[in-house]
Amino acid sequence: MTLRIPDRDVAAATITNVTRRFGRRWALRGVTLSIGPGEVVGVEGHNGSGKSTLLRILSTAIKPTGGEAQVFGADVVRQPTTVRGVVAFLTHYPGLYDDLTAEENLRFACRMLGVDFGRVPPVLERVGLAREAGETVRTFSAGMQRRLSLARLLLQRPRLLLLDEPYNNFDPAGIALVNEVVREVRGAGGAAMIVLHDRHSAGDLLDRVVRLKQGVVLTDGPAPIVGDAQTSTRLTDPRESTLIAGGAA
Structure with missing residues (x-):
């Protein structure tokens, strides 16, 4: 797979105060984060936390209700054709004939x-x-x-891989193949966002892990420490206690 070399001075993806509503339910509530070129970011959270919705917005499959999102400088709403030219999206469903x-x-x-x-x-x-x-x-x-x-x-x-639980239904050889593809894209200056159910399948691939809860970024930090027991005692985001008190997503 021959890859185009992205401009390393341009963020692979930027998400600024993005919201998304489905009827009366808010799937995303003011999400802000960025992905740098050469970075692999894992996204974790309970069902309904907004993980897949975030990937769908970056892929231009759906539009945000509010906020802005760009992929290598191209706006997902105003420049969807440009975004689709640099994004590859692997969804839950095969989408085959x-x-x-x-x-x-x-x-x-x-x-x-x-x-x-x-x-x-x-x-x-x-x-x-x-x-x-x-x-x-x-x-x-x-x-x-x-x-x-x-x-x-x-x-x-692709310059940006959007992978929604890519390890599902894969044997060890398939898991290794997914990780090999991600490494190739990263090595060429691209990036990846991976929705994870089991972080262990990604091995040492991840640079960061973002955890969502009820459509809000709960934590965002280096992969080795986010979500471990020590990290959970160090969180300072005042939203956390409110979200936990509100119950699971």
């Missing part, structure tokens, strides 16, 4: 992305699906579908 073969799914993605069909065979080889290229997706296991979703991401040359 069951009646198409693995190869046909990737060729369709090539058309949508403006990518040459010649990229399909090496990408299938890399994710271990070369022999299954002609098989329909409906015959694939959950792990194989996850590999094909990762293959679709590899068709792009």
Whole structure:
């Protein structure tokens, strides 16, 4: 995967006082954070804490209700086409066409992305699906579908990876492949934001971990210490006691 070298003076992502409401429910409430080039940030929190919503806003899948967000200087609302050109988003769901073969799914993605069909065979080889290229997706296991979703991401040359629980349904080899891809993007000056259920799968990949609770940033700090027992006694954010008193998200 050949990657474009980003401008290292421009933040990979900046999120400023971002809010998002679904009906009467606030999924995000004034989130502010940034991701630097070459940085890998994990995002943790209970279900409903706003993790996936944050990634969807950065991918331009949805618009924020308020606040601003930029990806390598491009505004997600005013410049969505530019943002989509540098972002690769791996969601919870495969988003594949069951009646198409693995190869046909990737060729369709090539058309949508403006990518040459010649990229399909090496990408299938890399994710271990070369022999299954002609098989329909409906015959694939959950792990194989996850590999094909990762293959679709590899068709792009992303500068920012947005990965929503990317280790789900992956065996150890698949987990290692995900981490290898993240390292490649980081090594080229790109960045990644990873929603995590199990931090251990990421190994030493993470630079920071952001913890959300009820749509608010509860903690944001170096990966080795955020969330451990000592850190929990050192938190000084006055919002924490209010959020904990309010119950789980």
